[in-house]
Amino acid sequence: MDKIYVAIDDSEDSLRAMAFGKSFAEQLDASLSIVSVVPTQEGSAARYSALKPHLSVYQLDETALEVVVHDSAKAYLGELAGGEHTGLCMMAHGRRPVPEMLIGSVTAGVVRRAHRPVYLCGPRYDAIKHQRVELLAVCVDGSKLSERILPFAAALAKRLKARLQLLQVLDSAASRKPTALDHADVSESSYLQGLARRVGHEQSLEVDWEVLHGDPADSIVSYLAASRNTMLAMTTHGRSGLSQVVAGSVSHEILHEASCPVAVMRP
Numbered sequence: 001m002d003k004i005y006v007a008i009d010d011s012e013d014s015l016r017a018m019a020f021g022k023s024f025a026e027q028l029d030a031s032l033s034i035v036s037v038v039p040t041q042e043g044s045a046a047r048y049s050a051l052k053p054h055l056s057v058y059q060l061d062e063t064a065l066e067v068v069v070h071d072s073a074k075a076y077l078g079e080l081a082g083g084e085h086t087g088l089c090m091m092a093h094g095r096r097p098v099p100e101m102l103i104g105s106v107t108a109g110v111v112r113r114a115h116r117p118v119y120l121c122g123p124r125y126d127a128i129k130h131q132r133v134e135l136l137a138v139c140v141d142g143s144k145l146s147e148r149i150l151p152f153a154a155a156l157a158k159r160l161k162a163r164l165q166l167l168q169v170l171d172s173a174a175s176r177k178p179t180a181l182d183h184a185d186v187s188e189s190s191y192l193q194g195l196a197r198r199v200g201h202e203q204s205l206e207v208d209w210e211v212l213h214g215d216p217a218d219s220i221v222s223y224l225a226a227s228r229n230t231m232l233a234m235t236t237h238g239r240s241g242l243s244q245v246v247a248g249s250v251s252h253e254i255l256h257e258a259s260c261p262v263a264v265m266r267p
Contacts, residue, residue: 001087001159003031007077007110010036010050014091018058019127020261021089024119027132027160030087033064035080037073044069073106078113092120092255092262117152117233117263126259133261134229137165139220142191148267149235154203156263162231164199166192166209167223169216217253224260233263 006021008014018034025032034055038047044067055061070076081088092107111118136157140146157164168191192209200207212219224230236251255262 001028001030002085003033004028004087004089005033005035005077005080007073007080007088007090008034008036008051009073009106010047013123015054015057016125016127017089017091017121018055018060020119020121020125020130022058022060022063023127023131024087024089024133024261028087032060033066034060035066035068035077037068037070037076039069039071041069074109074113077106077110081110081114081118082116087117087119088114089119089121089261091125092122111236111264111266115266117149117156117265119231120255120262120264122255122258122262124257124259125261129228130230130260132229133160133162133231135165135227135231136160136162137167137224137230137232139167139169139232139234140192140195141168145267146235147195149233149263149265150199151203152265153233153263154199154205154207158203158205164205164207166196166199166207167212167220168192168209169212169214169219217257220254221257224258227260230260231263232258232260233265236264236266 004021004025006017008017021032021034034051036047036051038044048065048067051067052065055063055065068076077088077090080086088110090107090110107118107120136153138149138153140150154164156162189209189211192211196207196209199205210223212223220232224232232254234251234254251264
């Protein structure tokens, strides 16, 4: 990625994505631009005037601010996010309990259109705790769909000089208290170990792995709770916002609860 865009609107929540976008672009040694989409030309000047003062809060006074007139923010931002040499950061600031609104309808639409990772910050995103990316954790579940994000994750890990880790959750319905002879656990470990070995060989990258147990969303959020400078990555079917994801329908809960940025891709 040579350029990072941070998409914001006129909400206070959306502005917080600038903190992540700034640090992400600096670590990638990429240029940074702030973009906001309005439906009519009449609203562009007012949006620019309203947003420009906020850039100084994040020490982005010299950063380009683009207010774009387009009838569909989803379509415009989806095209930006899908560019081979660009990355898009957004706040996922929807509200429960409606699934589509948990991440925001625009955000969901962008993910469905991009077919590349979109970098999201949920309502609990902690810019102090995650000032850079030193660990890139990728959720996989044994399916080809979940593994489609791996080439992107590996390339990003190398670019960021970050550690790449594979995660899989054995959900509570199937998990048992592990023992030294727990064949199910050995089987899952074998899958992750083999996948880590293959990705490491193909990408010339050291890859580690971790098997988690319990409710998928709770397990992932709990595992990441104590981490710092981390990004999580996952794929989605994208059939209803982000309701279908690896290890079950957990992406909404993860985005709502995780303090780290989350890269989401619909292959």
